[in-house]
């Protein structure tokens with residue numbers, strides 16, 4: 218045993234599981250592992266919730282997901298419905314319809330085909346809305362909207378509140394969080410993983426890479442390259458408007474997602490991107506792109522035409538080429554697991570993925586359909 222590893226063993230810096238990354242996925246996996254009786258240490262290079270998990274739009278959305286994600290998203294949704302019981306914190310979670318509006322007949326046909334596909338797969342949480350049904354749910358929608366697709370029992374939550382609630386509950390169960398503690402060199406020693414950090418070496422038999430946009434760098438350092446692109450989804454908040462919308466609304470043919478908050482402000486996001494620089498921990502707003510988002514919102518909801526933008530921000534997020542995450546065991550090393558690359562829709566999946574991974578790590582197996590998310594898909 219090296220001197221550093223010896224120090225880790227005798228200084229409270231050993232555990233059953235080391236988690237790298239204090240976003241929602243790291244915190245959720247840590248909590249669920251602790252619930253299964255494991256000792257857990259979370260290493261976070263900045264502070265918990267500092268990146269995508271703290272600054273996202275809070276959409277708790279199953280609507281429109283890649284088919285491979287649907288079973289995991291469904292599992293996560295069941296946890297969201299009981300989030301207060303799990304975390305002793307309601308996370309600001311509210312059930313609200315998520316609706317995709319069709320602006321053309323081709324978009325409406327595509328939504329109907331998707332609803333039929335999901336039905337054939339045994340899922341009935343997405344339902345078609347005709348013109349009248351759409352207007353019953355969205356009275357302020359523009360005249361040209363033809364219908365839509367809705368997940369009526371989806372919702373939204375508060376991102377920081379949620380990520381901190383996972384951290385707090387995990388800490389209450391004994392999980393040790395080390396912030397300002399970047400994982401550096403990683404090696405295997407005597408069947409354990411040893412991770413060097415500015416706060417010394419940490420050691421555990423199991424290691425989870427939940428490092429978000431930095432997950433690819435970590436995977437690469439462990440001999441498993443994964444092509445993570447750092448992206449910067451952008452958000453806008455408007456001034457307060459008279460109440461006009463109770464749903465979370467998206468467009469079908471162009472990027473948009475928004476919801477109106479109880480105080481009347483409208484929080485708009487949904488896909489247009491700024492510039493991300495993960496190496497420097499930075500994201501930057503691109504104003505021409507922001508203008509397009511605002512224009513789409515105003516096209517779909519004329520009531521928003523006079524709104525003013527009072528605030529905007531973006532955050533660094535990990536995107537995979539196929540826009541689905543890497544979740545599951547390493548294809549190369551026993552005791553190593555990955556959960557990164559959530560491609561701008563990982564907030565909703567946090568509770569479920571953490572539960573599934575904790576089960577996998579604790580028992581060595583899972584019934585969850587993880588094959589499409591294997592890091593091995595990038596090996597070629």
Ligand SMILES: Cc1cc2nc3c(=O)[nH]c(=O)nc-3n(C[C@H](O)[C@H](O)[C@H](O)COP(=O)(O)OP(=O)(O)OC[C@H]3O[C@@H](n4cnc5c(N)ncnc54)[C@H](O)[C@@H]3O)c2cc1C
Nearest residue numbers: 238240241242262270273274276400429559562563564565
């Ligand atoms: C503006 C915006 C809007 C979004 N809207 C939604 C939405 O409405 N619904 C939805 O479902 N998803 C949404 N997302 C996506 C969602 O936020 C992310 O998919 C999710 O938060 C990813 O969580 P994570 O834990 O994997 O990553 P992160 O939150 O990025 O956490 C990873 C952590 O790992 C740490 N880390 C990295 N390297 C190291 C290291 N070497 N050592 C120690 N720590 C390290 C980082 O500092 C970071 O804190 C949005 C994202 C953004 C940016």
